[in-house]
Amino acid sequence: MDLRIENLDIEIAGRALVHDLDLRVAEGEVVGLVGPNGSGKSTALRAVYRALVPAGGVVRIGGDDVRELSLRENARRVAALTQEGGSDFDFTVEETVALGRTPHKRGNEPLTAEERDLVRAAMQRMDVGHLAARGVLGLSGGERQRVLIARALVQQPRVLVLDEPTNHLDIRHQVDLLGRIRADSLTTVVVLHDLNLAAAACDRIAVIAEGRLAAVGTPHDVLTPSLLAEVFGVAATVIAHPLTGDPQILFALDQGAFSSGVHAAHNTKGLSL
Structure with a gap:
Protein backbone atom coordinates (compact mmCIF):
# COMPACT_ATOMS: atom_id res chain seq x y z
CA MET A 1 0.00 0.00 0.00
CA PRO A 219 21.19 8.48 -1.35
CA HIS A 220 23.81 8.82 -4.11
CA ASP A 221 21.83 11.58 -5.79
CA VAL A 222 20.96 13.53 -2.66
CA LEU A 223 23.85 13.22 -0.21
CA THR A 224 26.35 15.44 -2.00
CA PRO A 225 28.85 17.92 -0.54
CA SER A 226 27.01 20.82 -2.14
CA LEU A 227 23.65 19.87 -0.63
CA LEU A 228 25.18 19.24 2.79
CA ALA A 229 26.75 22.69 2.65
CA GLU A 230 23.56 24.40 1.47
CA VAL A 231 21.04 22.69 3.78
CA PHE A 232 23.07 21.75 6.85
CA GLY A 233 25.82 24.36 6.66
CA VAL A 234 28.65 21.86 7.01
CA ALA A 235 31.67 20.92 4.93
CA ALA A 236 31.78 17.21 4.23
CA THR A 237 33.48 14.63 2.07
CA VAL A 238 31.36 11.84 0.59
CA ILE A 239 32.98 8.48 -0.13
CA ALA A 240 31.67 5.03 -1.09
CA HIS A 241 31.32 2.44 1.65
CA PRO A 242 34.00 -0.19 0.95
CA LEU A 243 31.54 -3.09 1.31
CA THR A 244 28.16 -1.80 0.13
CA GLY A 245 29.03 1.17 -2.06
CA ASP A 246 26.54 3.34 -0.13
CA PRO A 247 27.59 6.97 0.26
CA GLN A 248 29.33 7.66 3.55
CA ILE A 249 29.78 11.17 4.85
CA LEU A 250 32.95 12.29 6.59
CA PHE A 251 32.85 15.46 8.66
CA ALA A 252 35.66 17.55 10.05
CA LEU A 253 35.09 18.56 13.66
CA ASP A 254 36.66 21.95 13.06
CA GLN A 255 34.09 23.70 10.90
CA GLY A 256 35.28 27.20 11.85
CA ALA A 257 36.87 28.09 8.53
CA PHE A 258 33.92 26.72 6.59
CA SER A 259 31.38 28.58 8.76
CA SER A 260 33.32 31.81 8.36
CA GLY A 261 33.27 31.35 4.61
CA VAL A 262 29.52 30.74 4.62
CA HIS A 263 28.86 33.84 6.72
CA ALA A 264 31.13 35.92 4.52
CA ALA A 265 29.33 34.70 1.41
CA HIS A 266 25.96 35.64 2.89
CA ASN A 267 27.22 39.04 4.00
CA THR A 268 28.58 39.90 0.56
CA LYS A 269 25.67 38.49 -1.45
CA GLY A 270 24.30 41.18 -3.72
CA LEU A 271 27.34 43.44 -3.33
CA SER A 272 29.51 44.45 -6.27
CA LEU A 273 33.09 45.66 -6.12
Missing part, protein backbone atom coordinates in the same frame (compact mmCIF):
# COMPACT_ATOMS: atom_id res chain seq x y z
CA ASP A 2 1.52 3.33 -1.01
CA LEU A 3 1.62 6.65 0.83
CA ARG A 4 1.12 9.94 -0.98
CA ILE A 5 1.54 13.39 0.53
CA GLU A 6 0.08 15.95 -1.86
CA ASN A 7 0.54 19.73 -1.59
CA LEU A 8 0.65 19.53 2.20
CA ASP A 9 0.49 22.77 4.20
CA ILE A 10 0.57 22.78 7.99
CA GLU A 11 0.09 25.78 10.26
CA ILE A 12 0.33 25.87 14.05
CA ALA A 13 -0.63 28.96 16.05
CA GLY A 14 -0.71 30.98 12.85
CA ARG A 15 2.80 29.94 11.83
CA ALA A 16 3.35 28.00 8.60
CA LEU A 17 5.60 25.02 9.34
CA VAL A 18 5.18 22.90 6.20
CA HIS A 19 4.74 24.40 2.74
CA ASP A 20 3.32 22.65 -0.34
CA LEU A 21 5.01 19.32 0.45
CA ASP A 22 4.71 16.61 -2.22
CA LEU A 23 6.11 13.16 -1.56
CA ARG A 24 5.19 9.63 -2.63
CA VAL A 25 6.38 6.48 -0.91
CA ALA A 26 5.76 3.46 -3.12
CA GLU A 27 4.54 0.16 -1.72
CA GLY A 28 7.42 -1.58 0.03
CA GLU A 29 9.74 1.42 -0.28
CA VAL A 30 11.74 2.92 2.59
CA VAL A 31 12.01 6.71 2.37
CA GLY A 32 14.04 8.70 4.88
CA LEU A 33 13.26 12.26 5.91
CA VAL A 34 16.33 14.26 6.83
CA GLY A 35 16.93 17.93 7.49
CA PRO A 36 18.03 20.42 10.14
CA ASN A 37 16.28 20.65 13.48
CA GLY A 38 12.96 22.45 13.19
CA SER A 39 12.72 21.95 9.43
CA GLY A 40 9.26 20.34 9.58
CA LYS A 41 10.05 16.62 9.31
CA SER A 42 8.15 15.47 12.39
CA THR A 43 5.35 17.95 11.74
CA ALA A 44 4.76 16.46 8.29
CA LEU A 45 4.64 12.95 9.76
CA ARG A 46 2.01 13.99 12.30
CA ALA A 47 -0.37 14.67 9.42
CA VAL A 48 0.22 11.10 8.15
CA TYR A 49 -0.90 9.46 11.40
CA ARG A 50 -3.57 12.14 11.96
CA ALA A 51 -2.16 13.85 15.01
CA LEU A 52 -2.43 17.11 13.05
CA VAL A 53 -5.03 18.37 10.61
CA PRO A 54 -3.32 20.06 7.65
CA ALA A 55 -4.28 23.56 6.57
CA GLY A 56 -4.14 22.39 2.96
CA GLY A 57 -3.34 19.39 0.83
CA VAL A 58 -4.09 15.74 1.45
CA VAL A 59 -2.47 12.55 2.73
CA ARG A 60 -3.50 9.35 0.95
CA ILE A 61 -2.94 5.78 2.08
CA GLY A 62 -3.60 3.28 -0.68
CA GLY A 63 -5.31 6.05 -2.64
CA ASP A 64 -7.74 6.93 0.19
CA ASP A 65 -7.76 10.33 1.89
CA VAL A 66 -6.88 9.55 5.52
CA ARG A 67 -9.48 12.09 6.70
CA GLU A 68 -12.20 9.90 5.18
CA LEU A 69 -11.06 6.76 7.02
CA SER A 70 -12.37 5.83 10.45
CA LEU A 71 -9.78 6.07 13.21
CA ARG A 72 -9.88 2.29 13.56
CA GLU A 73 -9.27 1.73 9.84
CA ASN A 74 -6.53 4.35 9.82
CA ALA A 75 -4.83 2.57 12.74
CA ARG A 76 -5.04 -0.72 10.89
CA ARG A 77 -3.23 0.79 7.94
CA VAL A 78 -0.69 3.04 9.69
CA ALA A 79 1.47 2.39 12.76
CA ALA A 80 3.56 5.23 14.13
CA LEU A 81 6.49 5.45 16.49
CA THR A 82 6.54 9.06 17.67
CA GLN A 83 9.09 11.05 19.62
CA GLU A 84 6.51 11.38 22.40
CA GLY A 85 5.67 7.67 22.44
CA GLY A 86 5.49 6.06 25.84
CA SER A 87 3.20 5.48 28.77
CA ASP A 88 2.54 7.02 32.16
CA PHE A 89 1.31 3.64 33.36
CA ASP A 90 3.63 0.84 34.38
CA PHE A 91 2.26 -1.84 32.11
CA THR A 92 4.46 -4.85 31.61
CA VAL A 93 6.43 -5.10 28.40
CA GLU A 94 4.15 -7.88 27.17
CA GLU A 95 1.02 -5.84 27.93
CA THR A 96 2.47 -2.80 26.17
CA VAL A 97 3.35 -4.73 23.02
CA ALA A 98 -0.09 -6.37 23.03
CA LEU A 99 -1.68 -2.90 22.84
CA GLY A 100 -0.63 -2.93 19.20
CA ARG A 101 -3.55 -5.28 18.55
CA THR A 102 -6.11 -2.72 19.78
CA PRO A 103 -7.21 -1.55 16.29
CA HIS A 104 -8.07 -5.15 15.46
CA LYS A 105 -10.17 -5.83 18.59
CA ARG A 106 -13.61 -4.85 19.87
CA GLY A 107 -14.00 -3.71 23.46
CA ASN A 108 -12.32 -6.06 25.93
CA GLU A 109 -12.09 -8.91 23.44
CA PRO A 110 -9.13 -11.10 24.49
CA LEU A 111 -6.20 -11.87 22.26
CA THR A 112 -6.38 -15.03 20.25
CA ALA A 113 -3.68 -17.66 20.50
CA GLU A 114 -2.36 -16.48 17.14
CA GLU A 115 -2.16 -12.90 18.40
CA ARG A 116 -0.31 -13.99 21.56
CA ASP A 117 2.20 -15.76 19.32
CA LEU A 118 2.50 -12.55 17.30
CA VAL A 119 3.25 -10.55 20.46
CA ARG A 120 5.91 -13.03 21.57
CA ALA A 121 7.50 -13.05 18.12
CA ALA A 122 7.66 -9.24 18.03
CA MET A 123 9.29 -9.13 21.46
CA GLN A 124 11.89 -11.67 20.44
CA ARG A 125 12.49 -9.83 17.20
CA MET A 126 13.20 -6.57 19.06
CA ASP A 127 15.30 -8.34 21.71
CA VAL A 128 12.91 -7.60 24.58
CA GLY A 129 11.43 -11.07 25.10
CA HIS A 130 13.45 -11.51 28.28
CA LEU A 131 11.81 -8.34 29.64
CA ALA A 132 8.21 -9.53 29.09
CA ALA A 133 7.22 -9.35 32.77
CA ARG A 134 9.09 -6.11 33.54
CA GLY A 135 7.27 -2.80 33.94
CA VAL A 136 8.03 -0.40 31.08
CA LEU A 137 8.71 2.53 33.43
CA GLY A 138 11.67 0.66 34.90
CA LEU A 139 13.38 0.13 31.54
CA SER A 140 16.24 2.08 30.03
CA GLY A 141 15.48 4.49 27.20
CA GLY A 142 16.79 2.05 24.60
CA GLU A 143 14.84 -0.88 26.00
CA ARG A 144 11.65 1.18 26.06
CA GLN A 145 12.24 2.27 22.46
CA ARG A 146 12.52 -1.35 21.34
CA VAL A 147 9.29 -2.20 23.18
CA LEU A 148 7.45 0.60 21.35
CA ILE A 149 8.78 -0.59 18.00
CA ALA A 150 7.57 -4.11 18.81
CA ARG A 151 4.14 -2.65 19.62
CA ALA A 152 4.04 -0.95 16.21
CA LEU A 153 5.00 -4.19 14.44
CA VAL A 154 2.29 -6.17 16.28
CA GLN A 155 -0.20 -3.71 14.81
CA GLN A 156 0.57 -5.32 11.41
CA PRO A 157 0.32 -2.03 9.52
CA ARG A 158 0.55 -1.52 5.80
CA VAL A 159 2.48 1.73 6.33
CA LEU A 160 5.08 2.27 9.06
CA VAL A 161 5.92 5.79 10.25
CA LEU A 162 9.03 6.10 12.42
CA ASP A 163 10.13 9.39 13.95
CA GLU A 164 13.77 9.10 15.03
CA PRO A 165 13.48 5.37 15.87
CA THR A 166 17.21 5.02 16.61
CA ASN A 167 17.06 7.46 19.54
CA HIS A 168 18.46 5.79 22.68
CA LEU A 169 19.50 2.65 20.78
CA ASP A 170 23.06 1.36 20.89
CA ILE A 171 24.78 0.84 17.57
CA ARG A 172 23.96 -2.89 17.39
CA HIS A 173 20.25 -2.29 17.82
CA GLN A 174 20.34 0.66 15.40
CA VAL A 175 21.84 -1.48 12.67
CA ASP A 176 19.56 -4.41 13.48
CA LEU A 177 16.41 -2.27 13.43
CA LEU A 178 17.16 -0.55 10.14
CA GLY A 179 18.25 -3.82 8.55
CA ARG A 180 14.95 -5.42 9.56
CA ILE A 181 13.00 -2.48 8.13
CA ARG A 182 14.69 -3.04 4.77
CA ALA A 183 14.07 -6.77 4.91
CA ASP A 184 10.35 -6.44 5.78
CA SER A 185 9.41 -4.60 2.57
CA LEU A 186 6.90 -2.49 4.50
CA THR A 187 6.02 0.92 3.10
CA THR A 188 8.07 3.02 5.51
CA VAL A 189 8.81 6.68 6.07
CA VAL A 190 11.43 7.34 8.72
CA VAL A 191 12.98 10.47 10.19
CA LEU A 192 16.71 10.00 10.80
CA HIS A 193 19.42 12.40 11.93
CA ASP A 194 22.32 10.07 11.18
CA LEU A 195 22.85 10.58 7.45
CA ASN A 196 25.10 7.56 7.12
CA LEU A 197 22.39 5.32 8.59
CA ALA A 198 19.88 6.95 6.24
CA ALA A 199 22.14 6.21 3.27
CA ALA A 200 22.41 2.56 4.28
CA ALA A 201 18.75 1.97 5.18
CA CYS A 202 16.70 4.02 2.72
CA ASP A 203 15.77 3.47 -0.92
CA ARG A 204 15.31 7.22 -1.29
CA ILE A 205 15.96 10.25 0.88
CA ALA A 206 13.80 13.37 1.07
CA VAL A 207 15.54 16.48 2.40
CA ILE A 208 13.30 18.96 4.21
CA ALA A 209 14.52 22.51 4.78
CA GLU A 210 12.41 25.32 6.25
CA GLY A 211 9.26 23.29 5.73
CA ARG A 212 9.85 22.63 2.04
CA LEU A 213 11.14 19.70 0.03
CA ALA A 214 14.70 20.68 -0.88
CA ALA A 215 15.66 17.46 -2.65
CA VAL A 216 14.49 13.87 -3.09
CA GLY A 217 16.24 10.93 -4.71
CA THR A 218 18.54 8.02 -4.06
Whole structure:
Protein backbone atom coordinates (compact mmCIF):
# COMPACT_ATOMS: atom_id res chain seq x y z
CA MET A 1 0.00 0.00 0.00
CA ASP A 2 1.52 3.33 -1.01
CA LEU A 3 1.62 6.65 0.83
CA ARG A 4 1.12 9.94 -0.98
CA ILE A 5 1.54 13.39 0.53
CA GLU A 6 0.08 15.95 -1.86
CA ASN A 7 0.54 19.73 -1.59
CA LEU A 8 0.65 19.53 2.20
CA ASP A 9 0.49 22.77 4.20
CA ILE A 10 0.57 22.78 7.99
CA GLU A 11 0.09 25.78 10.26
CA ILE A 12 0.33 25.87 14.05
CA ALA A 13 -0.63 28.96 16.05
CA GLY A 14 -0.71 30.98 12.85
CA ARG A 15 2.80 29.94 11.83
CA ALA A 16 3.35 28.00 8.60
CA LEU A 17 5.60 25.02 9.34
CA VAL A 18 5.18 22.90 6.20
CA HIS A 19 4.74 24.40 2.74
CA ASP A 20 3.32 22.65 -0.34
CA LEU A 21 5.01 19.32 0.45
CA ASP A 22 4.71 16.61 -2.22
CA LEU A 23 6.11 13.16 -1.56
CA ARG A 24 5.19 9.63 -2.63
CA VAL A 25 6.38 6.48 -0.91
CA ALA A 26 5.76 3.46 -3.12
CA GLU A 27 4.54 0.16 -1.72
CA GLY A 28 7.42 -1.58 0.03
CA GLU A 29 9.74 1.42 -0.28
CA VAL A 30 11.74 2.92 2.59
CA VAL A 31 12.01 6.71 2.37
CA GLY A 32 14.04 8.70 4.88
CA LEU A 33 13.26 12.26 5.91
CA VAL A 34 16.33 14.26 6.83
CA GLY A 35 16.93 17.93 7.49
CA PRO A 36 18.03 20.42 10.14
CA ASN A 37 16.28 20.65 13.48
CA GLY A 38 12.96 22.45 13.19
CA SER A 39 12.72 21.95 9.43
CA GLY A 40 9.26 20.34 9.58
CA LYS A 41 10.05 16.62 9.31
CA SER A 42 8.15 15.47 12.39
CA THR A 43 5.35 17.95 11.74
CA ALA A 44 4.76 16.46 8.29
CA LEU A 45 4.64 12.95 9.76
CA ARG A 46 2.01 13.99 12.30
CA ALA A 47 -0.37 14.67 9.42
CA VAL A 48 0.22 11.10 8.15
CA TYR A 49 -0.90 9.46 11.40
CA ARG A 50 -3.57 12.14 11.96
CA ALA A 51 -2.16 13.85 15.01
CA LEU A 52 -2.43 17.11 13.05
CA VAL A 53 -5.03 18.37 10.61
CA PRO A 54 -3.32 20.06 7.65
CA ALA A 55 -4.28 23.56 6.57
CA GLY A 56 -4.14 22.39 2.96
CA GLY A 57 -3.34 19.39 0.83
CA VAL A 58 -4.09 15.74 1.45
CA VAL A 59 -2.47 12.55 2.73
CA ARG A 60 -3.50 9.35 0.95
CA ILE A 61 -2.94 5.78 2.08
CA GLY A 62 -3.60 3.28 -0.68
CA GLY A 63 -5.31 6.05 -2.64
CA ASP A 64 -7.74 6.93 0.19
CA ASP A 65 -7.76 10.33 1.89
CA VAL A 66 -6.88 9.55 5.52
CA ARG A 67 -9.48 12.09 6.70
CA GLU A 68 -12.20 9.90 5.18
CA LEU A 69 -11.06 6.76 7.02
CA SER A 70 -12.37 5.83 10.45
CA LEU A 71 -9.78 6.07 13.21
CA ARG A 72 -9.88 2.29 13.56
CA GLU A 73 -9.27 1.73 9.84
CA ASN A 74 -6.53 4.35 9.82
CA ALA A 75 -4.83 2.57 12.74
CA ARG A 76 -5.04 -0.72 10.89
CA ARG A 77 -3.23 0.79 7.94
CA VAL A 78 -0.69 3.04 9.69
CA ALA A 79 1.47 2.39 12.76
CA ALA A 80 3.56 5.23 14.13
CA LEU A 81 6.49 5.45 16.49
CA THR A 82 6.54 9.06 17.67
CA GLN A 83 9.09 11.05 19.62
CA GLU A 84 6.51 11.38 22.40
CA GLY A 85 5.67 7.67 22.44
CA GLY A 86 5.49 6.06 25.84
CA SER A 87 3.20 5.48 28.77
CA ASP A 88 2.54 7.02 32.16
CA PHE A 89 1.31 3.64 33.36
CA ASP A 90 3.63 0.84 34.38
CA PHE A 91 2.26 -1.84 32.11
CA THR A 92 4.46 -4.85 31.61
CA VAL A 93 6.43 -5.10 28.40
CA GLU A 94 4.15 -7.88 27.17
CA GLU A 95 1.02 -5.84 27.93
CA THR A 96 2.47 -2.80 26.17
CA VAL A 97 3.35 -4.73 23.02
CA ALA A 98 -0.09 -6.37 23.03
CA LEU A 99 -1.68 -2.90 22.84
CA GLY A 100 -0.63 -2.93 19.20
CA ARG A 101 -3.55 -5.28 18.55
CA THR A 102 -6.11 -2.72 19.78
CA PRO A 103 -7.21 -1.55 16.29
CA HIS A 104 -8.07 -5.15 15.46
CA LYS A 105 -10.17 -5.83 18.59
CA ARG A 106 -13.61 -4.85 19.87
CA GLY A 107 -14.00 -3.71 23.46
CA ASN A 108 -12.32 -6.06 25.93
CA GLU A 109 -12.09 -8.91 23.44
CA PRO A 110 -9.13 -11.10 24.49
CA LEU A 111 -6.20 -11.87 22.26
CA THR A 112 -6.38 -15.03 20.25
CA ALA A 113 -3.68 -17.66 20.50
CA GLU A 114 -2.36 -16.48 17.14
CA GLU A 115 -2.16 -12.90 18.40
CA ARG A 116 -0.31 -13.99 21.56
CA ASP A 117 2.20 -15.76 19.32
CA LEU A 118 2.50 -12.55 17.30
CA VAL A 119 3.25 -10.55 20.46
CA ARG A 120 5.91 -13.03 21.57
CA ALA A 121 7.50 -13.05 18.12
CA ALA A 122 7.66 -9.24 18.03
CA MET A 123 9.29 -9.13 21.46
CA GLN A 124 11.89 -11.67 20.44
CA ARG A 125 12.49 -9.83 17.20
CA MET A 126 13.20 -6.57 19.06
CA ASP A 127 15.30 -8.34 21.71
CA VAL A 128 12.91 -7.60 24.58
CA GLY A 129 11.43 -11.07 25.10
CA HIS A 130 13.45 -11.51 28.28
CA LEU A 131 11.81 -8.34 29.64
CA ALA A 132 8.21 -9.53 29.09
CA ALA A 133 7.22 -9.35 32.77
CA ARG A 134 9.09 -6.11 33.54
CA GLY A 135 7.27 -2.80 33.94
CA VAL A 136 8.03 -0.40 31.08
CA LEU A 137 8.71 2.53 33.43
CA GLY A 138 11.67 0.66 34.90
CA LEU A 139 13.38 0.13 31.54
CA SER A 140 16.24 2.08 30.03
CA GLY A 141 15.48 4.49 27.20
CA GLY A 142 16.79 2.05 24.60
CA GLU A 143 14.84 -0.88 26.00
CA ARG A 144 11.65 1.18 26.06
CA GLN A 145 12.24 2.27 22.46
CA ARG A 146 12.52 -1.35 21.34
CA VAL A 147 9.29 -2.20 23.18
CA LEU A 148 7.45 0.60 21.35
CA ILE A 149 8.78 -0.59 18.00
CA ALA A 150 7.57 -4.11 18.81
CA ARG A 151 4.14 -2.65 19.62
CA ALA A 152 4.04 -0.95 16.21
CA LEU A 153 5.00 -4.19 14.44
CA VAL A 154 2.29 -6.17 16.28
CA GLN A 155 -0.20 -3.71 14.81
CA GLN A 156 0.57 -5.32 11.41
CA PRO A 157 0.32 -2.03 9.52
CA ARG A 158 0.55 -1.52 5.80
CA VAL A 159 2.48 1.73 6.33
CA LEU A 160 5.08 2.27 9.06
CA VAL A 161 5.92 5.79 10.25
CA LEU A 162 9.03 6.10 12.42
CA ASP A 163 10.13 9.39 13.95
CA GLU A 164 13.77 9.10 15.03
CA PRO A 165 13.48 5.37 15.87
CA THR A 166 17.21 5.02 16.61
CA ASN A 167 17.06 7.46 19.54
CA HIS A 168 18.46 5.79 22.68
CA LEU A 169 19.50 2.65 20.78
CA ASP A 170 23.06 1.36 20.89
CA ILE A 171 24.78 0.84 17.57
CA ARG A 172 23.96 -2.89 17.39
CA HIS A 173 20.25 -2.29 17.82
CA GLN A 174 20.34 0.66 15.40
CA VAL A 175 21.84 -1.48 12.67
CA ASP A 176 19.56 -4.41 13.48
CA LEU A 177 16.41 -2.27 13.43
CA LEU A 178 17.16 -0.55 10.14
CA GLY A 179 18.25 -3.82 8.55
CA ARG A 180 14.95 -5.42 9.56
CA ILE A 181 13.00 -2.48 8.13
CA ARG A 182 14.69 -3.04 4.77
CA ALA A 183 14.07 -6.77 4.91
CA ASP A 184 10.35 -6.44 5.78
CA SER A 185 9.41 -4.60 2.57
CA LEU A 186 6.90 -2.49 4.50
CA THR A 187 6.02 0.92 3.10
CA THR A 188 8.07 3.02 5.51
CA VAL A 189 8.81 6.68 6.07
CA VAL A 190 11.43 7.34 8.72
CA VAL A 191 12.98 10.47 10.19
CA LEU A 192 16.71 10.00 10.80
CA HIS A 193 19.42 12.40 11.93
CA ASP A 194 22.32 10.07 11.18
CA LEU A 195 22.85 10.58 7.45
CA ASN A 196 25.10 7.56 7.12
CA LEU A 197 22.39 5.32 8.59
CA ALA A 198 19.88 6.95 6.24
CA ALA A 199 22.14 6.21 3.27
CA ALA A 200 22.41 2.56 4.28
CA ALA A 201 18.75 1.97 5.18
CA CYS A 202 16.70 4.02 2.72
CA ASP A 203 15.77 3.47 -0.92
CA ARG A 204 15.31 7.22 -1.29
CA ILE A 205 15.96 10.25 0.88
CA ALA A 206 13.80 13.37 1.07
CA VAL A 207 15.54 16.48 2.40
CA ILE A 208 13.30 18.96 4.21
CA ALA A 209 14.52 22.51 4.78
CA GLU A 210 12.41 25.32 6.25
CA GLY A 211 9.26 23.29 5.73
CA ARG A 212 9.85 22.63 2.04
CA LEU A 213 11.14 19.70 0.03
CA ALA A 214 14.70 20.68 -0.88
CA ALA A 215 15.66 17.46 -2.65
CA VAL A 216 14.49 13.87 -3.09
CA GLY A 217 16.24 10.93 -4.71
CA THR A 218 18.54 8.02 -4.06
CA PRO A 219 21.19 8.48 -1.35
CA HIS A 220 23.81 8.82 -4.11
CA ASP A 221 21.83 11.58 -5.79
CA VAL A 222 20.96 13.53 -2.66
CA LEU A 223 23.85 13.22 -0.21
CA THR A 224 26.35 15.44 -2.00
CA PRO A 225 28.85 17.92 -0.54
CA SER A 226 27.01 20.82 -2.14
CA LEU A 227 23.65 19.87 -0.63
CA LEU A 228 25.18 19.24 2.79
CA ALA A 229 26.75 22.69 2.65
CA GLU A 230 23.56 24.40 1.47
CA VAL A 231 21.04 22.69 3.78
CA PHE A 232 23.07 21.75 6.85
CA GLY A 233 25.82 24.36 6.66
CA VAL A 234 28.65 21.86 7.01
CA ALA A 235 31.67 20.92 4.93
CA ALA A 236 31.78 17.21 4.23
CA THR A 237 33.48 14.63 2.07
CA VAL A 238 31.36 11.84 0.59
CA ILE A 239 32.98 8.48 -0.13
CA ALA A 240 31.67 5.03 -1.09
CA HIS A 241 31.32 2.44 1.65
CA PRO A 242 34.00 -0.19 0.95
CA LEU A 243 31.54 -3.09 1.31
CA THR A 244 28.16 -1.80 0.13
CA GLY A 245 29.03 1.17 -2.06
CA ASP A 246 26.54 3.34 -0.13
CA PRO A 247 27.59 6.97 0.26
CA GLN A 248 29.33 7.66 3.55
CA ILE A 249 29.78 11.17 4.85
CA LEU A 250 32.95 12.29 6.59
CA PHE A 251 32.85 15.46 8.66
CA ALA A 252 35.66 17.55 10.05
CA LEU A 253 35.09 18.56 13.66
CA ASP A 254 36.66 21.95 13.06
CA GLN A 255 34.09 23.70 10.90
CA GLY A 256 35.28 27.20 11.85
CA ALA A 257 36.87 28.09 8.53
CA PHE A 258 33.92 26.72 6.59
CA SER A 259 31.38 28.58 8.76
CA SER A 260 33.32 31.81 8.36
CA GLY A 261 33.27 31.35 4.61
CA VAL A 262 29.52 30.74 4.62
CA HIS A 263 28.86 33.84 6.72
CA ALA A 264 31.13 35.92 4.52
CA ALA A 265 29.33 34.70 1.41
CA HIS A 266 25.96 35.64 2.89
CA ASN A 267 27.22 39.04 4.00
CA THR A 268 28.58 39.90 0.56
CA LYS A 269 25.67 38.49 -1.45
CA GLY A 270 24.30 41.18 -3.72
CA LEU A 271 27.34 43.44 -3.33
CA SER A 272 29.51 44.45 -6.27
CA LEU A 273 33.09 45.66 -6.12
